[in-house]
Amino acid sequence: MSRAVVSLLAVCAFSGCALRQGRTDAPAPCSSNNQCDPSYVCFLGECRGSSASLSQVVVEIRPPNDSPLGVLQRANIDLHASAVVNFQLQPLLDVKGVVVEAGDAGFGLDTGDAGTVAGAGTPALPGATLTFTDHAPAIPDRVHKITTRSDATGTFGARLPVATWDLVVQAADSTGLPPFSALEAVQGAGVSLGLRVPSVQLQTVAGSIAAGGVPISGASVSAIDRTGEPLAVPVTSVDGGFVLVLPLGPPPFRLQIGPGDSDGGVAAALGDPLPSFLPFGPPNASEFSTAALIVKDLGALPVGAVLQGTVTASTSGLPIPAARVSAVSTDGNGWIISRSTVAGADGSFSLQVRAGHYLVEAAPDAAADQPAASGEIEVTVVPGGPALHIACNPKTRAFGLLVLPGNGNNKAVGEGYQVTATRLPDRVISSRAAFTTATDSAGIFHLVGDAGRYRLEIVPPHAASLPRKTVQLQLESAAGEISLPAIQISPPVVVYGTVHGQAPGGSDAPVANATVDFFAIDASGKATVMLGTGVTDASGHYSVVLPDVPQPGLVP
Amino acid sequence: MPQSVDPLTTRLHQPPRIPLASIDVNLLPPVLMAFQKGPSDLLQHCSCPLKLALPVEEDDTSADLEARWFIDYDTSNFSSTGIVLTNPLPGSLANVTIRSGAAFTVEPDSLATGLHVIDMVVAEQTGFVASSTLPNRAVRNSDGYQAAEYRFVIDVRASPNPSCPDALPAGRTCPL
Numbered sequence: 075m076s077r078a079v080v081s082l083l084a085v086c087a088f089s090g091c092a093l094r095q096g097r098t099d100a101p102a103p104c105s106s107n108n109q110c111d112p113s114y115v116c117f118l119g120e121c122r123g124s125s126a127s128l129s130q131v132v133v134e135i136r137p138p139n140d141s142p143l144g145v146l147q148r149a150n151i152d153l154h155a156s157a158v159v160n161f162q163l164q165p166l167l168d169v170k171g172v173v174v175e176a177g178d179a180g181f182g183l184d185t186g187d188a189g190t191v192a193g194a195g196t197p198a199l200p201g202a203t204l205t206f207t208d209h210a211p212a213i214p215d216r217v218h219k220i221t222t223r224s225d226a227t228g229t230f231g232a233r234l235p236v237a238t239w240d241l242v243v244q245a246a247d248s249t250g251l252p253p254f255s256a257l258e259a260v261q262g263a264g265v266s267l268g269l270r271v272p273s274v275q276l277q278t279v280a281g282s283i284a285a286g287g288v289p290i291s292g293a294s295v296s297a298i299d300r301t302g303e304p305l306a307v308p309v310t311s312v313d314g315g316f317v318l319v320l321p322l323g324p325p326p327f328r329l330q331i332g333p334g335d336s337d338g339g340v341a342a343a344l345g346d347p348l349p350s351f352l353p354f355g356p357p358n359a360s361e362f363s364t365a366a367l368i369v370k371d372l373g374a375l376p377v378g379a380v381l382q383g384t385v386t387a388s389t390s391g392l393p394i395p396a397a398r399v400s401a402v403s404t405d406g407n408g409w410i411i412s413r414s415t416v417a418g419a420d421g422s423f424s425l426q427v428r429a430g431h432y433l434v435e436a437a438p439d440a441a442a443d444q445p446a447a448s449g450e451i452e453v454t455v456v457p458g459g460p461a462l463h464i465a466c467n468p469k470t471r472a473f474g475l476l477v478l479p480g481n482g483n484n485k486a487v488g489e490g491y492q493v494t495a496t497r498l499p500d501r502v503i504s505s506r507a508a509f510t511t512a513t514d515s516a517g518i519f520h521l522v523g524d525a526g527r528y529r530l531e532i533v534p535p536h537a538a539s540l541p542r543k544t545v546q547l548q549l550e551s552a553a554g555e556i557s558l559p560a561i562q563i564s565p566p567v568v569v570y571g572t573v574h575g576q577a578p579g580g581s582d583a584p585v586a587n588a589t590v591d592f593f594a595i596d597a598s599g600k601a602t603v604m605l606g607t608g609v610t611d612a613s614g615h616y617s618v619v620l621p622d623v624p625q626p627g628l629v630p
Numbered sequence: 631m632p633q634s635v636d637p638l639t640t641r642l643h644q645p646p647r648i649p650l651a652s653i654d655v656n657l658l659p660p661v662l663m664a665f666q667k668g669p670s671d672l673l674q675h676c677s678c679p680l681k682l683a684l685p686v687e688e689d690d691t692s693a694d695l696e697a698r699w700f701i702d703y704d705t706s707n708f709s710s711t712g713i714v715l716t717n718p719l720p721g722s723l724a725n726v727t728i729r730s731g732a733a734f735t736v737e738p739d740s741l742a743t744g745l746h747v748i749d750m751v752v753a754e755q756t757g758f759v760a761s762s763t764l765p766n767r768a769v770r771n772s773d774g775y776q777a778a779e780y781r782f783v784i785d786v787r788a789s790p791n792p793s794c795p796d797a798l799p800a801g802r803t804c805p806l
Contacts, residue, residue, distance in 0.1 A: 138651040219797035302791045330792055350669030353792055396709050410672045441712040490720035492731050504677045504737035512718040533731055537722040601803060607730055
């Protein structure tokens with residue numbers, strides 16, 4: 075640094091003058107906030123501004139796995155206010171305790187001296203599964219769940235970040251005991267829990283289920299709460315009858331009837347397959363609240379039928395071995411049948427379903443040289459009906475251009491921009507990845523995939539100091555390589571800060587190698603879009619480049 | 631007698647590594663659970679994809695790496711040796727040794743229930759070589775290239791509830 079600049083800094087430092095800083099200029103040097111524009115913050119010797127458009131973001135900070143500090147999630151970070159955001163991590167807390175079967179003591183959870191509940195006559199519950207779930211995660215689709223198991227003496231231990239946790243204790247299946255739920259705030263050090271799982275204060279709920287007067291056997295019967303969480307160990311119906319063991323009360327519940335096995339179920343008296351029925355309560359109410367006998371006829375089911383056919387490549391006519399064929403019923407009578415299978419070496423397939431209307435789709439291997447998914451096909455299935463011949467077209471080939479930020483800018487980016495293309499789920503098959511290349515020196519990338527709607531995630535090389543970009547676009551089926559609309563990278567805002575924390579018995583110190591992930595919450599409020607990620611250096615400092623746009627990730 | 635030994639960083643092609651301490655802790659259990667759609671998911675077109683992501687450490691920041699993902703790779707079953715997804719991890723002049731971007735989303739409904747093995751193999755892009763004994767994942771060791779591998783074991787199960795569980799490392803996603 076030249077002597078003149080040093081002198082200027084010294085004069086400013088003593089006079090308290092501000093070094094005015096335009097948002098698009100190089101950062102001005104500083105040694106304190108007083109030397110920066112009032113809306114700027116001095117961080118690591120430079121004046122750092124705030125975002126122009128990007129506002130609320132959420133963050134997850136994960137220390138290295140061998141750190142005694144816990145994961146931190148923080149919501150409502152306003153980058154309009156400042157783009158310098160520091161985080162303090164809290165130590166992981168040791169939670170330990172014992173699970174006992176406490177006779178007629180009822181459900182219970184004691185914090186403090188866990189030993190008091192494990193006295194004489196209170197047998198320990200070995201093999202119980204304890205699941206701690208973050209009660210109020212700041213990031214809605216990143217819900218932390220930590221599971222541990224009690225040992226032969228009923229003792230368990232876990233290390234949890236400071237938070238409030240939903241705790242579910244599920245005794246070993248052999249006990250037949252229902253899940254036990256509690257809310258536990260883990261705030262202080264040395265948390266000790268005594269968990270009493272009752273053995274007698276339970277009650278049974280019995281009933282019978284039928285479909286069109288025919289008892290349903292082999293169906294899985296579950297009692298669930300309004301959030302869909304199970305309240306009892308599921309049982310299998312026998313000749314239509316079932317008996318569930320529920321907590322005393324019982325708490326309000328709905329019944330969920332579904333296949334008894336993962337391949338769609340075998341209902342002895344009804345033939346294969348058994349559908350999944352929507353959860354139901356008593357007539358004129360959404361939930362059962364008494365232990366009265368439940369008698370339910372779910373309505374007549376259509377007769378069984380076989381959907382069979384072949385999967386071939388449209389260009390060669392050759393069979394496509396190992397293509398996955400999926401069928402989903404669309405009749406919507408309070409139940410749904412979803413079946414899938416894998417085509418054989420000759421491309422043939424066979425699915426046991428019930429007569430009715432279905433959406434069918436064949437999905438060959440996702441590799442670039444394999445044919446594309448067939449797309450949804452509407453099929454009416456009747457017993458003894460004709461075979462379904464599915465022809466899969468070649469995958470669509472496309473190329474696109476990435477453009478640098480700036481109004482009216484059409485200057486291509488350089489090479490090395492990563493492009494990830496994910497085909498969004500349709501009504502039959504889940505998301506699938508497309509084959510992509512990184513950009514070349516002309517900013518061009520290539521994509522090979524199924525026709526359909528895609529989410530493209532573009533990650534610039536680190537040296538570009540530009541943000542990720544997430545866009546959605548439609549890829550139509552076409553012969554030859556087609557051109558995609560040009561995609562412009564968003565203008566950047568750099569967020570800086572320090573991650574620090576105090577390990578037990580230590581002093582507050584920077585946290586190196588912590589991962590700092592920034593997200594925006596999408597319009598549904600239930601899902602997030604990854605905006606950018608960074609790793610702290612040895613001083614705990616991080617810097618992450620984010621898109622400075624009002625609604626990142628929602629660009630069509 | 632004084633000796634000098636060339637440090638590892640003088641190799642022509644420095645091997646990439648998977649820094650275990652930087653892997654998301656939710657991905658560290660020996661077996662990861664993945665749940666297929668429940669009946670409510672089918673009606674709402676929701677699913678619980680399992681998002682796998684691995685950091686890759688490479689001392690040569692300018693080296694172009696490539697991460698390849700495989701499902702149930704078995705050299706005795708040729709169709710299983712295909713690359714399911716490729717993540718290019720291009721190099722740069724920035725002094726960043728740990729790279730993100732090696733990521734793969736597993737859709738449980740695209741797999742049969744039971745145990746599956748997901749492999750990630752990362753090496754320099756130019757190091758991969760055609761091979762009949764180790765298709766799509768062999769590298770030219772004789773030229774100094776070396777690959778790093780990481781293996782996930784996932785247990786795909788039918789959803790026990792009407793909706794598949796919304797908890798890391800999976801997350802329930804529904805269309806807007």
